[in-house]
Amino acid sequence: MTPVDPRPGDPVPVESPYAASIRLSVAPMMDWTDSHCRVFHRLLAPHARLYTEMVHANAVIHGDRAKLLARDPSEHPVALQLGGSEPALLAEAARIGADHGFDEVNLNCGCPSDRVQAGRFGACLMREPALVADSVAAMIAACDVPVTVKCRLGVDDDHDYGRFLDFVDTVASAGCGMFVVHARNAWLKGLSPKENREIPPLRYDWAYALKRDRPGLTVVVNGGIADAAEATAHLDHVDGAMLGRAAYHDPWLLHRLDVALYGGELSTRADVLRSMRPYVEDQLARGAQLKHISRHLLGLFHGERGGRAFRQVLSEGAHRPGAGWALLEEAISLTALLPAPTAE
Numbered sequence: 557m558t559p560v561d562p563r564p565g566d567p568v569p570v571e572s573p574y575a576a577s578i579r580l581s582v583a584p585m586m587d588w589t590d591s592h593c594r595v596f597h598r599l600l601a602p603h604a605r606l607y608t609e610m611v612h613a614n615a616v617i618h619g620d621r622a623k624l625l626a627r628d629p630s631e632h633p634v635a636l637q638l639g640g641s642e643p644a645l646l647a648e649a650a651r652i653g654a655d656h657g658f659d660e661v662n663l664n665c666g667c668p669s670d671r672v673q674a675g676r677f678g679a680c681l682m683r684e685p686a687l688v689a690d691s692v693a694a695m696i697a698a699c700d701v702p703v704t705v706k707c708r709l710g711v712d713d714d715h716d717y718g719r720f721l722d723f724v725d726t727v728a729s730a731g732c733g734m735f736v737v738h739a740r741n742a743w744l745k746g747l748s749p750k751e752n753r754e755i756p757p758l759r760y761d762w763a764y765a766l767k768r769d770r771p772g773l774t775v776v777v778n779g780g781i782a783d784a785a786e787a788t789a790h791l792d793h794v795d796g797a798m799l800g801r802a803a804y805h806d807p808w809l810l811h812r813l814d815v816a817l818y819g820g821e822l823s824t825r826a827d828v829l830r831s832m833r834p835y836v837e838d839q840l841a842r843g844a845q846l847k848h849i850s851r852h853l854l855g856l857f858h859g860e861r862g863g864r865a866f867r868q869v870l871s872e873g874a875h876r877p878g879a880g881w882a883l884l885e886e887a888i889s890l891t892a893l894l895p896a897p898t899a900e
């Protein structure tokens with residue numbers, strides 16, 4: 557299509573919220589980024605893109621969808637991350653995910669756990685670009701939302717940028733336009749998943765080079781981003797920064813980044829938390845337990861006045877029968893009373 561110059565009075569093209577959300581995202585994290593967590597992150601970062609925990613395609617197809625694909629309407633834009641390596645199953649799971657209202661389906665090519673390796677998916681797929689391309693093509697044909705890939709740089713002692721680029725090119729040729737690059741290798745033998753997030757060295761320069769070499773692709777960098785300055789600096793080189801552990805342990809970072817990147821006024825921790833009250837009360841009324849929600853909130857006052865007391869009150873009280881919003885108010889009230897922490 558030939559581009560047409562805008563005429564005076566034409567509406568200025570507006571970046572869609574989904575497209576804009578690429579600048580800041582919260583990583584998929586098993587056991588952590590469940591729906592309660594995502595609702596909390598959404599309140600902190602109204603513009604960021606959120607990711608579910610990884611769900612295996614088989615589980616989406618045969619499992620308890622109400623639980624596995626639970627999602628609150630406030631979570632948009634939110635991506636469903638799938639695990640698997642059988643194109644037909646992934647396609648069916650992608651279709652189900654899109655029908656459930658997810659804005660994107662992301663394929664996990666980065667998880668190194670033994671269980672995942674035994675199932676021949678996750679990071680070991682870095683060695684099977686043709687299979688990933690077939691999977692992505694099948695997923696794209698089956699659903700009408702973007703299909704993206706989260707990958708590593710390579711596995712074990714592959715340290716060859718050309719091979720990484722071949723992987724990306726093969727998968728991109730099947731129609732995948734976005735890659736989240738956890739910018740280190742996965743070592744499939746000898747390291748636990750936790751060690752695999754810490755020991756293999758970070759090579760952000762490979763993600764930057766990918767964006768330079770393939771400017772038409774959307775490239776998001778992930779891995780070890782610890783603070784707002786680091787996250788913003790990455791945006792000089794790639795389209796987005798994805799934060800995992802730092803965002804989970806210090807969720808206020810998400811709020812500061814959202815305001816820095818998208819504008820708006822900084823709120824207060826207490827106000828953001830109080831804006832979660834209708835959700836919490838609704839969930840409790842539906843039978844949820846406070847501890848399943850409050851566990852994601854523990855880091856909100858990280859490094860702040862009363863932050864420890866906040867955490868302690870929630871950790872000790874949230875599992876008690878009948879625990880409700882009053883406990884959160886009690887925890888908030890302590891943050892106003894106690895002295896700020898001193899350096900240790």
Ligand SMILES: Cc1cc2nc3c(=O)[nH]c(=O)nc-3n(C[C@H](O)[C@H](O)[C@H](O)COP(=O)(O)O)c2cc1C
Binds near residue numbers: 610637667738778779
């Ligand atoms: C508890 C935990 C669970 C994770 N689960 C997933 C997952 O389900 N899918 C995935 O692609 N990555 C998973 N990861 C990896 C993160 O998405 C991310 O790539 C990694 O933590 C590096 O980013 P960070 O240094 O900002 O935490 C997990 C990480 C953690 C800490």
